[in-house]
Amino acid sequence: MTTVSTVITVEEQAKKAKKAAKTLGILTTEEKNQALLTVADALEKDYQSIITANLIDLKNGEEKGFEQAFMDRLSLNKDRIFDFAEGLRQVAELPDPIGDVMSGWTLENGLKVEEVRVPLGVIGMIYEARPNVTADAAGLALKSGNSIVLKGGSSALNSNKAIVEIIHRALALTSIPKEAVQFIDSIDREATQQLFTMKEHIDVLIPRGGASLINAVVENATVPVLETGVGNCHIYVDRVADVEKAIEILINAKTDRPAVCNAAETLIVHEEWLKKNHSLLADALQKNGITLHGDEAAASLLPDVQPATESDWANEYLSLDLxxxxxxxxxxxIDHIDEYGTKHSEAIITENSDTAKKFMQLVDAAALYHNASTRFTDGGALGFGAEIGISTQKLHARGPMGLPALTTRKYLMSGNGQVR
Structure with a gap:
């Protein structure tokens, strides 16, 4: 049950973020960029304190028996910390969308109209065991002129607190008020629920995590939600797919980082291609330690295939299962993807351009690939810098959400006494 103190604390943090957003909205690009660079330097300088805190979270995770995929997302080391610090530097180098004139025109009566990008205001970020999201989300929010209220999962509490403490110390040296980054450190689940209904202070909620978290936010929030989705991603190997290309792409999409949302979870394969190339495919799958869950046709040609159930087609394994x-x-x-896909990332491997074009036109997903790995559905890989999540919805933003996705628009009218 939510305590009165928890409700008051969360609301006060949201109020502080809203007040700080007013300051952020008028800062120059140079001021915001300098703040991000200062934070990046501080994260690298104090990385050991983050690792120390992360070890506590990892120990707690081991005692609770967390799965390996979960522990991988939770784990930090020097390289990972330096990676998200570098991500902040990349964001600083990106064009500032705030103030961009998206369109403009003059009415017949002389009234001038401009459509201009502006910050959303205050972002509520709810996420699970990915402490890197703390830095990524804060950096993107600040560069786009938004304050942010962070609510990370309890499993990464110590790591997140250490990162935010460093961010606050760094921001104290810049033009951005440290109140622009708020972190709810309560382990009370009801603190998250409190964020759902504070639409007077929070302008948008962004959930990032598993299906249960995302569904809870979408179904219960009264604040507008920018929905990020789970990734039940498919690789379709067509009848005329190049065998070396198909196998290399599949192995990369499945094994590069199995625990991320853009990893492949299902291989859809044309029966003629499989009959011709099953030996090469089987060798590659076995070499990479991939466990198969397949239909009868797959089991008849590939070794050690476990019978696939309905849940296998819908499962986001986040492991070396396929x-x-x-x-x-x-x-x-396409019918299989329509039934079981999550509108995240889908790929076709084929040498037939007409088949590829039809696949790209008919499959409904945020990201579609022809002869390439689904692992490119990532803000950094696509040149956005750090991303705040992958949107699988259709309104406002879709796909990797970089800076433009964290803005809205104003119409600015300039006249000379016009009346209607």
Missing amino acids: AVKTVSNLEEA
């Missing part, structure tokens, strides 16, 4: 579905044509592949 579902295998055989089809006889493109339409069957």
Whole structure:
């Protein structure tokens, strides 16, 4: 049950963030960039304190029996900390969207109209065991002129607190008030629920994590939600796919980082291609330690295939497990994706450009690939710098959400006494 003190504390933090957003909205690009560079330097300088805090979280995770994929997302080391510090520097180098004139025109009566990008205001960020999100989200919010209220999962509490403490110390040396980054350190689940309904202080909620978290936010929030989705991503290997290309892409999409949302979870393979190339495919899968869950056709050609159940087709494994579905044509592949996909990232491997074009036109997803790995659905990989999440919805923003996704627009009218 939520305590009165928890409610008051969360609301006060949201109020401080809203007040700080007013200051952020009028800062220059140079002031914001300098603040991000200062934070990046501080994170690298004090990285050991983050690692020390992270070790406590990892120990707690081991005692609670967290799965390996979860522990991988939770784990930090010097390289990972330096990576998200470098991500802040990349964000500082990106064009500032605030103040961009998106369009403009003059009415017949002489009234001048401009459509201008402006910050959203205050972002509420709810996320699970990814402490790097703390730095990434704060950096993107600040560069786009937004304050942010962070609510990370309890499993990463110590890591997140250490990161935010460094951010606050660094911001104290800059033009950005430290109140622009708020961190709710309560382990009370109801503190998260409190964020859901504070639409007088929070302008948008962004959930980032598993299906249960995202669904809880979408179904219960009265604050507008920018929905990020789970990634049940598919690789469709067409009848005329190049065998070396197909296998290399599949192995990369499955094994590069199995615990991330853009990793492949299902191989959809044309039955003719599989009959011709099953030996090469089997060798590659076994070499990389991939466990298969397949239909009868796949089991008849590939070794050690566990019978796939309905849950396998829908599962985001986040591990070295892979579902295998055989089809006889493109339409069957698209039907399977339509039924089980999460509108995240889907790929087709084929040397037939017409087939690829049809796949790209008909499959409904935020990111579609022809002859490339789904692992590129990432803000950094696509040149956005750090991302705040991958949106799988259709309104406002879709795909990797960089700076422009954290803005809205104002219409500014300038006249000379016009009346209607």
